[in-house]
Amino acid sequence: MAVDEGHRTVSVTINGIEIEVPQGELIVESVKRLGLEIPVFCYHPRMKPVGMCRMCLVEIGFKQPDGSVRMMPKPQAGCTLPASEGMVVLTDSESVHRDRKGVLEFLLVNHPLDCPVCDRGGECPLQNNTLAYGPSTSRFIDLKRHLPKAYPLSQYVMLDLERCIQCGRCVRFTEEISGEHELAFRFRGASMQPSTFQLLDFESKFSGNVIEICPVGALTSAQYRFRARPWDLQTTPAVCTACSNGCNVWFDHRAGRFVRINGRINEGVNEEWTCDKGKFGHDYYNSTDRLRTPLVRKGDQFVEATWAEAYEEIVKGLESAGKDVAGLCGTRIANEGLFLFNRLFKQVLGSRSVDHRWTRTLGTSRVQTPIAGIEGKKGVLVFGSNPAEDLPIVFLRLRKAATRNGTQVTVVTPDVTEADAFATVASRIGQGDVLKVAQEIVDGQSELARKVADCLKEDGAIVTSDRVRNLPGGGEALRLLEDLAARCGAEFNCYPTGPNAMGAELLGVLPGDGGLDTWGILQGCCSGTIKALWLLDCDPTTVEGGDQALESAEFLVYQGVTRSEATAFANVVLPMAAPAEQDGTWTNCERRLQRMTQAIAAPGDSKPAWRIFSEVILRLQPSTPFFNPREIMKAIADADPRFLPGASDLPEEGAILSATTQAAMAGDGA
Amino acid sequence: MAEMKLLLEHSNDPEYATLKGYLAKGGYTGLGKALKMERQAVIDSVKASGLRGRGGAGFPAWIKWNGIEKEITKPHYMICNADEGEPGTFKDKELMENTPFLVIEGMTIGGYATQSKVGYIYIRGEFVDACRAMRKAIDEAYANGYLGKNILGSGVDFDLYIHTGAGSYECGEESALMSSLMGERGMPRLKFPHAPLPTVAGLWDCPTIINNVETYSCVPFILDRGGEWYATLGASTKNSRGTKIFSVSGHVNKPGNYEVEFGTTLMELLDLAGGMKGGMLKACVPGGSSVPIINAADCERAIIGYEEMAEVKSMVGSGGCMFLNEHTCIVSFIWRTAQFYANESCGKCTPCREGTKWMFQILDRIVRGKGQPGDAELLVDITKQIDGRSFCGLGDAAAWPVAGAIRVFPEEFEYFIKNGRSMVDSAESRAMAPKWAQPAYS
């Protein structure tokens, strides 16, 4: 909290230095203004302070009218004490140091000496505080408690109950932030331990966060277990590419191999949280299914080839197909790669048939509320799909809005959602009734319609995702709700769910006039209208009709990071670099442009998508290939002013792009 | 001074636990008078009486009642702390079983004064007889217009619910009690200055008053006979007014509840309880296990009063007074006390959670004859690391008995640690010890 006009301030004296701080600010935060730090375990700035561990005890006094200072007889917990006028704080006195030593001695009475085998060693607040303030020997000669160690609490989280120092952060996270209350303390006193119900599976979409907030090695990652020591790791700031939320993460690697993901702070997107799909969804970087060399089909076999040989095959295949070529892509590709993919087909090959969308009915997104903006809404309608599933970090923000800011949430979905727990109205609808219900809401007559209208009447927003288009009538339902929002003065959002789907859409990776969309392209392959198909990191065998399309296609290029079912059908297979193996920019669901710098080298001969397309284009049309992604972004911005922020240095937290070119030209932010 | 039966005057009369019997002995006169007074006048009456909380803290009751919001923005709640858990104390048990209407009347008067329409009596789960007596009395009160809507035609409403605990000493702590009442684990909540007082934000964030059973039971008398009259009792002490029920037990001939005026001496109390049994007086824990133990010499000069007890480095506490004769091994007594606190610690804060168990483990070792040199100093050090550093008073309550016993009876601890056996060498002391500890007494 910055100290500025409009905040009431009080004068506090910390270690003899008098400063003004906002009234009510917690002392543990106030001391940071002077560059001081009070050691804590149970305190976490994003959760309610509890004062449990007593590590933050400091001496507190109050200035008296006569100028003297009356010290409180007992030390006070700095993490729960709000600043008030005339408060005097001593953070480094002898008695404070004695208290810290005492607390650490108590914690170490039962904490096992596991450092040599504990994953937390090297990045452990308990180790650090003990080194700074703790006793160097133990006076405890009795029996330590023995409890389950290395207990698999879930497929991702390992629990070691002996190491737990009962700080309560994990329990409070599941209660305050993710809301499922999956973890709770059992038993009491020295036997107190955090647990799921009966130590059964820790079923949570956000379980990974407790690993990061646990101050000791009681909750560790099963995936990362024994993989590395923190001082061996290099860490590169990155963006998660598991879904469209674009959470900021730390990409940890060692000797050129990916090791683990930790959350990184971005107040506008994920605050500091991650979701399990992202945190534990990056192991494919090391998969044995990674494509490492280009492959060319010779009869029934794939033969390793050089890039030159592969390109030769591709050029031959494309030329024989003429204009009957099409491109389909997934969305885990950086903006630069998508831009050149689009250019290859639309400008070089003269085809208008490209698409990145895979929902049953197709449409485009519409986003008016940035993720952080959800906090300020007075009412939110969640329609058609489960935000905790599709847009996890949007869900966390929604939960924060409902529980801390009193936002009224109305949920109208086919299945039970995690949002039901804090929704004022939670309504179940049939999978096939999406359009009917949307119509009902728009008509405004029914009970449900009235509740929705009430919810959206002031500062409202509708939150849906493109998954709604998978339900029959979903697309039309979204259109109706968009109209409704416009009439109520509420914001309408159909967030895309693919990692860079927003980027693909803004860059126009969509069918041009007269061009075929995804389903048209697949059909075209079967009927012969499409002779050559380029698959960019997607696998049509997972959708209806995909197998036949790939069988029928005369010439198929498969470009991807790992092998998939589709690879077997290809004529040419191109190995592609994964997101963190290249420089590139990504656009998240709220149109936030974020830059990633390369963290590790791409394996084998694989190349980033932008370079592959640059080289293919060069062979089809004389041109100057782009030198690096920055140049490509400049070209993108030249063509589309919305991307101007990408052409210059992006701030660390990224920049939200304007929705329309007019807005961009006018210099309006999103 | 002799026994002064004010609250307990009719405790032995089974009729008194019925509405008819209660009314016959002047019951509900206090409420009748209170309802005719202004709310502030009722609070002033309690102020004039000098009534201090009888649960153990001794906090002036009127400050709580006066501190509650005068303007109603949220419902107000009145809680009776009937989770009598302090070892040695059984006064609330008798009050609830034998004089339940005193409690009800006191809460109703309090409800009127503080504009609370709902009251909860949190009774520990083990006290089933007390619960049943309160249930019967409450039902009778409802049936006859003494509880519920429009009490005695005054327009004042007051609803009273019983909510039981389920076995936790910590729930006797007022904020932990509120946690338990709200359906949580019995862990204490942040207190002033870290959070608003209960009178501002307590139960469900609403203004709440919590008082002990005995405190509420004094209120009808204060309203009936006047606060000034009440303040004449105990006037010989510095600031302790009225009567206090002491639960006397241990090695005495007539254990039981004895109500005395403040200013009575501890020895007079011992006399009321029939004097020592089985041996001479050695030590006394005058106010429940949490208060420091005092030796016989200090017992001789101890006067019952909140400030007066501080002279012998102890406290009035809850009034659970245990007298111990010469055959009591103090080390063993403190060992069992430490076990009590280790079992009852809620686990929220580090010093109490780890420290109480550690102290018990050290004392357990000593009592099994495996004490190490330096154990007594280590114990005192541990108490210094807990006292004042814990989240709530249970940490202090666990530290004081150990520190106090080592201060008052250092030779017993030294002897046990050095020799692996108790300094108290008698058949009677062996008879008190657990079977596995007996070798230390032969």
Added chain:
Amino acid sequence: MSETVAIGTPRPRAPRPEELDLKFSESAVAELDALKTHYPDLKSCILPGLWIAQREYGGWLPPEAIAEVAFRLNRSFAEVEGVATFYTMYNTAHKPGRHMIEVCTCLSCHVCGAYRIVDYLEEKLGVKLGETTPDGMFTIHEVECLDACDRAPVLQIGDQYVGPVTSEMVDKILDDLRKVETPSAVQLSDAVVKVHLRDGDK
């Protein structure tokens, strides 16, 4: 507990609401509904709800009982389990024998001979504190202060305090208990539940 499980193996999971086998009788459900009117927040019903469940499930709280209370009060299973395991009178660890005899060995009872009662019970029943007799009739426990110190040493059996107890009395107590069919934990839980209910609730 040592369990070797390959990392990434799906773990056994908690039951879904539709998988629960609810055991509350109709009157129990009515009792819980009445209790809901006593508090402005449903969460407060957890403690009395657990007493009802303890009675319905035969004197203890197996995981199913906790799940049922959580389901009926719309709380998470872990939260209710956390509450149940905090309090000593909720029997979550194991089903006690038909009669649970709890001996107070705290302070006054300690110095007034409680440990001799413990010895006698252990010898007579052939089990140690915390154990149940092989015929499933008796479980003996040591408890903290029952606050009836004037009658030290004191036992609690079901809803009754018995004290001052001598070894001679123990035999008769055990014989009388053998004739009682209703488990003492059930009788205790029922008594506690009834105490909550007002005349208007019944």
